[in-house]
Amino acid sequence: MKSRNIKGWQPIIVILLFLIIWQLSIKIWKVEVWLLPSPLAIFKEGINSIDSFIPHVISTIQLSLSGLLIGSLLGLLIALILHIIPGFKEAFYPLLILSQNIPIIVLAPLLIIWFGFGLLPKLIIISLVCFFPITVSSLDGFRQTPNELVNYMKMAGATKSQLFWKIEFPYSLPSIFSGLKISATYSVMGAVISEWLGAKSGIGVYMTLASSSFRTDRVFVSIFVIMVLSMIYFAIIALIERLTVKWKSKGVN
Template structure:
């Protein structure tokens, strides 16, 4: 595992070194493209100025992610258990992702105001689709022979779902969770552009309007860190649950 991580780390370090040397050699102004050392200096020096923005975005991301995942799972289970409903609503599920969030955001402000509701709706819209589709696919890929065997053994539909279909769909569910986890951070940042008082999106907007490009990159850096952190948490939960099931099955 450690050996495999050396390759991406080496590539990232190589890019940073080239970026730093290019900024110095070509004397690129900081307001156009600051050097990595300048970005890190601002990140350390300005921590007191933007830490509350980061914590606000984390809180909003967690709320939106949990709500989006819950809605996605409920939709997926309902569509799986009711095939006719799946035939009727699945195309609408696909169409919901064709609406640009940037276009929808102003309408949400008009309908729900500048409070928490429109922000959560945006995060839910970008989070629920990956988990819903992944769960539906995972449930549908259950081995039909095993389903037939359980029916022959007298298992009820509830037992088939909880004992066979849902456990079988866990890898697909976690695949959707990984995508939703990264989307949730971006959804939170986009929602903060609607007019929030704090958050990484607000910090980025203020930095951009004042031509503080270094602060814009600081915001981008922490967005990437949060995405990787949420992604790593999902991977850790996946390994824990899947390993637990393997140990249980012997």
């Protein structure tokens, strides 16, 4: 128990040491606030601007969660199609990899030209960022099903649908949740990128206004909030995984 507690505190200790070194370095070398603010200055700015910043955070949360939901469903659907239909994985899997080689920052202006400045291009950007980790993780999870269980179910007369829902899907849940955790952290980044390209509110808009006015402290406030949101998303999905996988494993056994 003691070793576990110590390991749990290690990241916090490292972060605190980093912030202390950062704060001391600013004081020793007297770095200008507009160039690199100190952690205390960033914290004070976050407190002072909380009333004007919260609406931007709420807007980004709504956008990122919507895009994450669409991207997750799209990723699972693509993985299911590639897994079930023979030959589709060999034909389309390389195209999925190629789709990730297109920089989002380059594709985003085209989406705005095609679909305007509304909500649709933003959701498309986040979905494109989110779907790939889920698709790849799900396909890997489907392959991890023990062959002896599959053969046993086939000998018992199970259909393809029964094989999938009783064996393949439950055994792939850990891999699916791994992809979801990656996509959840990406969704915040995708939302911020989409807001850079045209939005009325959001953390991306707040960062753009702050950087154009040389308010570096506000930029760092935005960065820290993005990091916190990503960790919260990750923790929520990890909690759901802990509950769901445990329940599924009991159902399988």
